[in-house]
Amino acid sequence: MFDIVAPLDKVSQEFVDALQEKIDLKTKPQGSLGLLESVAFKVGLLQQTLTPNFNHPSVVIFAADHGVAEEGVSLFPQVVTEQMVLNFLQGGAAINCFSKQHNIDLKIVNAGVKANFEHIQADNFINQPITLGTENFAQHAAMTDQQCEAAIAQGAEVVLQQHKAGCNVIGFGEMGIANTTSAAAIMSALLSLSGQQCAGKGTGITDQTVLLKAQVIDQAIQKYQLHDANALTVLQKVGGLEIAMMVGAMLKAAELSMLVLVDGFIASSAALVASEINENFLQYTQFCHQSDEQAHKLLLTNMQATPLLNLGMRLGEGSGVAVAYPLLVSALAFLNEMASFNDAGVSDSSQ
Ligand SMILES: Cc1cc2ncn([C@H]3O[C@H](COP(=O)(O)O)[C@@H](O)[C@H]3O)c2cc1C
């Protein structure tokens, strides 16, 4: 479906050695810039250059509604999805502040909100809903096969357009009341974990509602026999239109050798699906933060992901991506601008 080659298979061993040497010969003890060194190595490898740069950094927010909200699994009413889309378009959400702060291009995609946005014209708004929200997966499959495939294709198309505009680093956010229930159900199915291990407080539900959420998940896994199902089936039965678009977007970005910045719990559930669809996908990712959503830590561990930040954030919208972005810029700054031992006349430990 997506042609994603392992980055190390695209370059020579000489290039890999030269990139590592460039990092190691900077005027610092080896490894002392920690995760920034891994980021610099990864971006150099993806861009196949010793002098990588970021162009047209972008965050795309996919928004959609979830039928499972009917089960009472969120603290907020479904209409908040529509209201937050309007807030994004007016520039008033957290992601607006942070993306503006760091000059990150922000696009908002209506993937399937239960609302009519036909009257809205804005350069940063892509109004292409697949359908007006998913079915309640406690009763019916969230999407049809066709809807799921269309959402994946649409997500890929959005990324293609950003790439054509010059973008080589992209993160994804989401908005969709009840989508932590979908994300947790995906995690439960693909990692064979119980509903309780995957369900968390989302927008701030009580412990009792978390138990209800876990029950809704366990019953759905049972109903659709998802413990042995493939990732696409899981996505279609219990996922969301915005999560499916994120899956397509993430896979397309990796196919185009862009760096994929992963936000919190919901974006990570999309990354999990993408990693099951393509074994090389995760090599194109940087996880930006560990969300306070309780299951995120376990989800990250399962993908062997080391996030850049742990700020106790639990918002979504791509907010973790935008907040972490300056650290990624720092990684390239040291690689491109720092002096080597030789340049600066500083004695290397090996001399
Ligand atoms: C005002 C508001 C702004 C948000 N921005 C992101 N989310 C986040 O919360 C939702 C998921 O939590 P749950 O599964 O508990 O509904 C998603 O829309 C997510 O992006 C928000 C939620 C609210 C209420």
Ligand SMILES: O=C(O)c1cccnc1
């Ligand atoms: O980590 C996230 O993405 C998250 C957590 C809670 C609510 N919304 C999003």
